[in-house]
Amino acid sequence: RPLVELNNVGKVYPNGTVAVQNATLTVGEGEFLCFVGPSGCGKSTIFNMIAGLTAPTEGHMTVLGTTPKEARKHNEIAFVFQDHTLLPWSKLIDNVTLPLSLRGVPKKERIEEGERVLELVGLKDYTRVLPRQLSGGMKMRVSIARALISRPKLLLMDEPFGALDEITRQTLQNELLGIWEREKSMTVLFITHNVFEAVYLSSRVVVMTPRPGKIDEIIPVRAPFP
Numbered sequence: 001r002p003l004v005e006l007n008n009v010g011k012v013y014p015n016g017t018v019a020v021q022n023a024t025l026t027v028g029e030g031e032f033l034c035f036v037g038p039s040g041c042g043k044s045t046i047f048n049m050i051a052g053l054t055a056p057t058e059g060h061m062t063v064l065g066t067t068p069k070e071a072r073k074h075n076e077i078a079f080v081f082q083d084h085t086l087l088p089w090s091k092l093i094d095n096v097t098l099p100l101s102l103r104g105v106p107k108k109e110r111i112e113e114g115e116r117v118l119e120l121v122g123l124k125d126y127t128r129v130l131p132r133q134l135s136g137g138m139k140m141r142v143s144i145a146r147a148l149i150s151r152p153k154l155l156l157m158d159e160p161f162g163a164l165d166e167i168t169r170q171t172l173q174n175e176l177l178g179i180w181e182r183e184k185s186m187t188v189l190f191i192t193h194n195v196f197e198a199v200y201l202s203s204r205v206v207v208m209t210p211r212p213g214k215i216d217e218i219i220p221v222r223a224p225f226p
């Protein structure tokens, strides 16, 4: 069954802005799909609709076999943004386990899971460190760890590496691909401005055109890197 399905989805904001039109798209379980397109073409709006944060004004969509809002309640969708909002006075272990604290998961289990995800992103020796002691790339790793802690079925990444230097970005791209390969059934949807990044990361790239913000075509590409 498709993990995400959009059928002629449209979004007109209350102020009249047409953000998305006629978006039709099917994403299978375990796919890594990139969305490319200029600013304002509706990429974030599509993500927000998939995450159940805003409703489409036209068309029909399902996420994880149900409505996006319903899917969100099951903690199976996680978000990573460019500007990681880490708590500056909390150690990394507390930052990454925050979603579990909010859900009342007992401390012992939280710590175990926190150590698991920090190890996944190569930060197992940094559990007691504060965010301000970290570089931008390491902070991004913490954000990814925090997203992974709930073992999401769907990971939405909105230009996560946009602010990183080229070398750090390439390192993180490869780490992300490694994590995705290991987590088998996790589906990743990834927004980027960078066409090279899109082609490198995914085998299917969704190209969105600027006005009036619709999915124009889906170009299957073969990733040129291993």
Ligand code: ADP
Residues within 6 Å of the ligand: 013, 014, 015, 017, 018, 019, 037, 038, 039, 040, 041, 042, 043, 044, 045, 046, 213
């Ligand atoms: P992208 O992520 O591709 O930059 P967005 O989805 O953020 O595009 O925005 C698509 C269009 O919708 C833009 O014209 C933007 O200004 C507009 N938009 C985004 N959010 C809102 C909102 N909450 N209210 C009104 N217009 C919005």
Ligand code: ADP
Residues within 6 Å of the ligand: 170, 173, 194, 196, 197, 200
């Ligand atoms: P060539 O050997 O043909 O020059 P490169 O590997 O140097 O190929 O890459 C060609 C272009 O793709 C360069 O502009 C480079 O910056 C870009 N590029 C290569 N790898 C990545 C990557 N992982 N992410 C983003 N851009 C990349």
